[in-house]
Amino acid sequence: MKRFSEHYRWWLRRHQAQEACRTRWSRKVQKFKRKKKFMTASAIEEWHTSYRRGRLERVTISGEKQDVPEILNLEINYEETADFLRRLRIGLRRKDGRRDHTPSRRTKKIGGYWDFARIKQISTEVALIIASEYESAQSFVRHWSPSAIDIHTWDRGVFNLLYNIGFFELANVDLKNSELVIESKNFKILKLVGGKLSDGDVIYNLFEKLCSPKELGFGDDVLLNINSAMMEAVLNSVEHAYKENNSLSKYQHRWWITGALDFSKRLLKFVVFDRGKTIPVTLNTWDRYPAVQRVFRFLGQEAPDPKDSSRDGTAIAAAMAVGKTSTKLPNRGKGLAQIESVTQFCQESKIRIYSRCGSYEKTTRRKATHVNRNTAIGGTLTVWDVRF
Amino acid sequence: MMINIARDFSPYPAGRFMSDGPGSGEEFRDKMLLPALEGGEHVTVIIDGVKGMPVSFMEEAFGGLIRTGRFTYDRLREIMTVSAEAPQYKRYTMMIWDFIKAAKPANAH
Numbered sequence: 001m002k003r004f005s006e007h008y009r010w011w012l013r014r015h016q017a018q019e020a021c022r023t024r025w026s027r028k029v030q031k032f033k034r035k036k037k038f039m040t041a042s043a044i045e046e047w048h049t050s051y052r053r054g055r056l057e058r059v060t061i062s063g064e065k066q067d068v069p070e071i072l073n074l075e076i077n078y079e080e081t082a083d084f085l086r087r088l089r090i091g092l093r094r095k096d097g098r099r100d101h102t103p104s105r106r107t108k109k110i111g112g113y114w115d116f117a118r119i120k121q122i123s124t125e126v127a128l129i130i131a132s133e134y135e136s137a138q139s140f141v142r143h144w145s146p147s148a149i150d151i152h153t154w155d156r157g158v159f160n161l162l163y164n165i166g167f168f169e170l171a172n173v174d175l176k177n178s179e180l181v182i183e184s185k186n187f188k189i190l191k192l193v194g195g196k197l198s199d200g201d202v203i204y205n206l207f208e209k210l211c212s213p214k215e216l217g218f219g220d221d222v223l224l225n226i227n228s229a230m231m232e233a234v235l236n237s238v239e240h241a242y243k244e245n246n247s248l249s250k251y252q253h254r255w256w257i258t259g260a261l262d263f264s265k266r267l268l269k270f271v272v273f274d275r276g277k278t279i280p281v282t283l284n285t286w287d288r289y290p291a292v293q294r295v296f297r298f299l300g301q302e303a304p305d306p307k308d309s310s311r312d313g314t315a316i317a318a319a320m321a322v323g324k325t326s327t328k329l330p331n332r333g334k335g336l337a338q339i340e341s342v343t344q345f346c347q348e349s350k351i352r353i354y355s356r357c358g359s360y361e362k363t364t365r366r367k368a369t370h371v372n373r374n375t376a377i378g379g380t381l382t383v384w385d386v387r388f
Numbered sequence: 389m390m391i392n393i394a395r396d397f398s399p400y401p402a403g404r405f406m407s408d409g410p411g412s413g414e415e416f417r418d419k420m421l422l423p424a425l426e427g428g429e430h431v432t433v434i435i436d437g438v439k440g441m442p443v444s445f446m447e448e449a450f451g452g453l454i455r456t457g458r459f460t461y462d463r464l465r466e467i468m469t470v471s472a473e474a475p476q477y478k479r480y481t482m483m484i485w486d487f488i489k490a491a492k493p494a495n496a497h
Contacts, residue, residue, distance in 0.1 A: 197409030200400025204439035221476035227440030231402060235444050238408050334443040 050110065051148040051173040059147070063112030066091070072130075073123040074354060074377070082375035085129055088114065089378055092137040110147060117153040122161055124189060124260040125271045125383050131167045131192050132256040132273060138170060148173045151180060160184055165258060166191040189260040196254055198238050203231050203257065206270070210259045216268065216388040218346075225345045226384065230257065230270055232335045233382045237274035240282050268386040275379035278356040280315040281306045291322045312358025313370035320353075320360060320368065339382060348387040355380040389429045391420055394437030404444040413448030421449060425459070425467060432469045441480045443487075450484045451491035461489050 004012070050059040066087070069080040091114075134146060148168065151159065160182060162168065168175055169191075175181055190210055193202055204227045207213060213223045237255040255274040262269070283292055284306055295318040296303040303318075304311045323336035343349050343364045353360040356376045362368040393401060397420055398411040405414045424431045435441065450470075453459050470481045 198403040198412075199409055200398065200402035200411045200439070203402075204400050219476070220474070224440060224476050228442050231440050231442040232444065235403050235408060235442060238403060239405075239444075334447065338443045 048110075048149050049152065051151055051168075051175075059110050059149075061111075061113065061149075062109045066112060066114045068115050068118050070118055070120045072119055072126040073121060074125060074359075074381075075123070075352070078359070078373060079375055081126055082373070082377050085126070085133070085377060086375060088130065089133055092133055110149070113147065113149045115149075116158070116162075117150055117155075119158045120155055122158050124161070124165075124258065124269050125273070125381055127161050127165045127167065127189075128192055128256055128258050128271050128273055129377070129379075129381065131162070131165050131170060132194065132254075132275070134167065134170045135192075135194065135256075136254070136275075146170075151175075156182065160187070161189060164189045164191065186264045187260070187262050190258050192256050192258045194254045194256045195234075196238070198231065198235050200231065203227065203234055206230065206257065206259050211261050211268070218388065222346055222386075225342055226270065226386070229339045229342050229384065230272060232338045233272040236335055236339075237272070237276055237380070240277070240285075266388050268388055270384045270386075272382045273379060278312075278376075278380050279319055279353070280304070280309065280312040280356050280358060283315055283319060286319075288322050292318045295321055309357040309376065311372055312356045313360065313372040314358070316353055316355055316358045316360040317368060317370040320362075342384050342386065346386045350385040352383040352385075353380070354383075389424050389427065390432045390434060391424060392434040392437070394435075394439075396420065399437060399439050401438055401441060401445040401449075403442075404448040408444075411445075413445040413450075413452065416445070417449045417452050421453065422456070422458075425453070425464075430467055430469070432471055435470065435472050435477050435480055435484075436474050438477075441477075443483070446480065446484050447487045447491075451487040454488060454491035455494045457493045464488055 047058050048061055050057045069077060069084050071077040072081050072084065074081050138145075151173075159180060163175060163181055188210065190206065193206070195202060207223055207226055213220075234255050234257065253276075255272060257270070257272050259271070260269040261267075283289060284303075286292065289303075292315075293303045296314075299314070301311075301314075304315055320336050320340060323334060324340070339353075340351055340362055343351055343362050346364065348364055350361065350363045354377050357373045358370065359373060360368065360370045391397070393416070397416050400411050401413070401416070402411040403409050404412060406412050421431070421433070453464060454461065470484050472478050472481050
């Protein structure tokens with residue numbers, strides 16, 4: 001017969017003594033407590049799937065599920081989208097927020113997460129901003145890797161767009177052989193490219209990487225104009241957006257760019273984004289600022305203070321107007337005019353500029369419009385939509 | 389003397405200053421254009437073949453010649469030609485001369 005160890009025999013003696021002392025009532029209380037503890041845990045915690053560092057895991061969520069709007073599109077749902085981007089940026093930069101994303105190895109619990117499964121529609125430009133935020137956060141926080149929760153419940157269109165723009169690569173989610181990835185014949189989007197300097201090699205080849213301009217019926221002049229406009233938008237980021245340290249740019253001085261081709265809508269799209277000082281903030285440092293002031297005086301207003309974001313849309317429109325009319329003076333205004341010139345050379349095209357709390361839109365053969373918004377997008381976003 | 393920007397400098401003209409990155413207007417002006425113009429020969433700049441032509445590059449490369457104080461608009465008209473064969477580049481030749489005309493010497497007030 002096997003002889004127990006001395007330690008185990010001591011533990012048995014102690015346990016038997018304790019049980020003998022315990023009353024029937026105290027045993028009932030103990031049993032009830034154990035049952036309650038189990039019920040509470042199973043009622044609150046639900047099992048979720050989490051992709052993290054290339055592995056699929058089952059995790060439980062102990063914190064709050066952060067709300068994400070169903071439609072992430074700056075054109076049709078600006079305020080909710082901009083507010084989500086603001087919350088996401090703050091969450092990713094906060095130490096607590098980052099710790100929440102990192103599940104413990106022992107418990108496999110996640111503190112809180114952004115519920116991307118709620119998203120029904122996402123535009124290319126918003127996908128670019130989200131991916132840029134995650135790229136930035138990854139470079140800022142060492143050894144941090146975000147989790148992608150319940151990917152199988154995400155909308156297929158949203159998933160494919162985020163997958164192709166490189167969002168999951170940034171999150172270290174390896175989906176190369178996954179059944180979730182479906183190649184779309186109607187939609188093509190390029191993986192986001194980021195940089196610090198004006199890299200002509202990257203920017204000028206973006207269009208040809210996406211498609212052959214001649215196959216879409218575009219002439220060489222369109223290719224030349226779009227390339228020049230994109231380069232000028234990137235240059236604005238390089239030269240002006242990160243000129244001095246500011247709260248927005250202290251994390252990463254970079255620009256991001258992507259292109260998308262939608263055959264069903266016959267739409268070609270290019271997007272440039274930076275998280276710099278924005279056009280309304282840098283307006284008073286322009287050498288053409290007196291002309292901008294004259295535009296405001298013509299409108300019966302004083303030029304806004306850079307800290308005042310209530311007239312950002314008007315400030316962008318004034319800067320664009322000065323750029324287009326500055327035939328005598330060179331330098332900075334001309335860059336904005338070239339960014340907008342795509343609308344003159346393409347038969348049906350649109351340019352949208354979002355900078356801090358303002359937006360500006362110009363469509364071919366139509367008057368430009370601008371809107372003063374309530375929520376900032378945290379940088380400058382330029383979008384060209386060209387129909388083919 | 390002929391300078392083909394795409395062949396002799398870069399097919400990807402990009403920023404204004406050298407600090408902006410490779411292929412800047414400042415780099416083109418200082419390394420190619422100024423030495424050629426100071427050599428005394430007539431200089432023909434060919435812009436065909438570049439993948440893009442941002443205004444920042446054009447203004448700094450050509451308008452910057454006036455800002456050096458070594459040339460005037462009339463003098464540059466005599467010693468320099470900007471040419472383009474393909475129709476899509478022709479408008480840029482006019483823009484370049486507009487930039488030269490609008491530029492002022494750095495010490496002028």
